Amino acid sequence: GISLSASVIPLGASITASCTINPNCTLTEKAIRIVWRLDLEQLPEGWQHQREDGTLESNITLPHLNLTHAVLSCCLLLPGTLQVIEQAELQAGYPPQPPNNFSCIMNLTAQVLTCQWKSGPSTHLTTIFTVKSYKSKGNCQSLEEPIPDCIPRAGEENQCSIPRSQFHMYQKIEIWVKAENMLGEAESPHLCINPMEVVKLEPPILQAAKAMLDPGSSLPQPGCLQLQWKKARQNKHLEQTCDLRYQHPGELNWVLMSPFLSFSPQNEGEHSLCGLHFGTRYVLQMRCIRWPMSGHWSDWSPSLELTT
Amino acid sequence: PLSSHNSLPQSFLLQSQEQVRKIQMDMEELQQRLCADYSLCHPEELILVGQYLGIPRPPLKNCYSQDLRLAACLNQLHDGLQLYQELLKALQGISPELAPTLDTLQLDVADFTATIWLQMEDLQVTPKIMPILGTLPSFSSSFWRRAGGILIFDRLQAFLETAYRALRHLSQV
Numbered sequence: 210g211i212s213l214s215a216s217v218i219p220l221g222a223s224i225t226a227s228c229t230i231n232p233n234c235t236l237t238e239k240a241i242r243i244v245w246r247l248d249l250e251q252l253p254e255g256w257q258h259q260r261e262d263g264t265l266e267s268n269i270t271l272p273h274l275n276l277t278h279a280v281l282s283c284c285l286l287l288p289g290t291l292q293v294i295e296q297a298e299l300q301a302g303y304p305p306q307p308p309n310n311f312s313c314i315m316n317l318t319a320q321v322l323t324c325q326w327k328s329g330p331s332t333h334l335t336t337i338f339t340v341k342s343y344k345s346k347g348n349c350q351s352l353e354e355p356i357p358d359c360i361p362r363a364g365e366e367n368q369c370s371i372p373r374s375q376f377h378m379y380q381k382i383e384i385w386v387k388a389e390n391m392l393g394e395a396e397s398p399h400l401c402i403n404p405m406e407v408v409k410l411e412p413p414i415l416q417a418a419k420a421m422l423d424p425g426s427s428l429p430q431p432g433c434l435q436l437q438w439k440k441a442r443q444n445k446h447l448e449q450t451c452d453l454r455y456q457h458p459g460e461l462n463w464v465l466m467s468p469f470l471s472f473s474p475q476n477e478g479e480h481s482l483c484g485l486h487f488g489t490r491y492v493l494q495m496r497c498i499r500w501p502m503s504g505h506w507s508d509w510s511p512s513l514e515l516t517t
Numbered sequence: 518p519l520s521s522h523n524s525l526p527q528s529f530l531l532q533s534q535e536q537v538r539k540i541q542m543d544m545e546e547l548q549q550r551l552c553a554d555y556s557l558c559h560p561e562e563l564i565l566v567g568q569y570l571g572i573p574r575p576p577l578k579n580c581y582s583q584d585l586r587l588a589a590c591l592n593q594l595h596d597g598l599q600l601y602q603e604l605l606k607a608l609q610g611i612s613p614e615l616a617p618t619l620d621t622l623q624l625d626v627a628d629f630t631a632t633i634w635l636q637m638e639d640l641q642v643t644p645k646i647m648p649i650l651g652t653l654p655s656f657s658s659s660f661w662r663r664a665g666g667i668l669i670f671d672r673l674q675a676f677l678e679t680a681y682r683a684l685r686h687l688s689q690v
Contacts, residue, residue: 377631446538
């Protein structure tokens, strides 16, 4: 068999292998010597000798393994033929760098805390990412109860979602992501967050717009509209503030009205928008954020297109 | 012992308001479904059932304005929420359609209980001994579970309204 100083090594490092073929292997009688092969390349002769019990042994050192993956074969050179007796897989790479841009968002619809990060440069090795977290308090000076590790699903290497049943939404947790492979491990900076403070709302709905009547004359007020809006159902219990933006179709820049409105408990309503040109086509969008308590902006709502 | 002059921080009140609203939203959804699917729309039609089931009604007298004391009120509120957590757990199996919303309600009540406890810790008024919860009703049929649900949601609504009024008052002291 083949024994290795290590099967996974830093790229460019050296590795020593030893191949032993015991005497009752009939081939050894006609064997000329042991030959080493790295993938398909025959290597210079290693140090070899035959023990008293007839065991054939050969050792070889590869000073700098610059392949991230290779197959080392121990072969017997026989008259007119080379026989592969045993193989070993070699891997070379790097220990992981600390993951960066680690952030988390609370999704009230899916009721999960989703964390994402950027992994460092490729390690060329299988590297496992695990989101680790603890319930905590205050500024996370003390770690309380551990929350089960979150292992990313296949195909989602840089993201993981923790179900809300594993933590309290209004209590601090200390959370980070750990990267680990055969050559080492590294951690992202630790975050101390209250999940509700990183809540990202579902976008509101801009339902319709109608002419705004002039109170005095009940005639449409030029350049003004009455916009009908509605909070997303999942966010109805949250106080929010919202922005509105509008543009002429095809134009790049938006006109931003920030804040456009703040809701307390209402879930839907109307709000006036003036300063528009008459007989002009507009595209309008709205987004909201939990307010006065903290959170993340929702995405912009689906567009409402209209002509004044 | 803490005098009643200590008040609750505004951030705690804002957060409690949000959590109470969420719990009420969850319960409204459950009540609407129970009314639509099983014609169980009025708790007052279930008084006899309520007596038979013996659903406990957690006290909140320390949170009524005449006798409003911060530590005693928070303590009673916390105990009541813990009892409601157990009552909601007993409703498991109420119906497959309601199960997800009931799970969410349980988590929301658990979160609000944790918020109250954290505030008690911040004010250093956590009790030395935790109360032993009384005997809980057992709902031996789907009907008992649904009827029990209507009664529990109704009482929890009232409990939360009293609690929130007290918390608001305690944050203005």
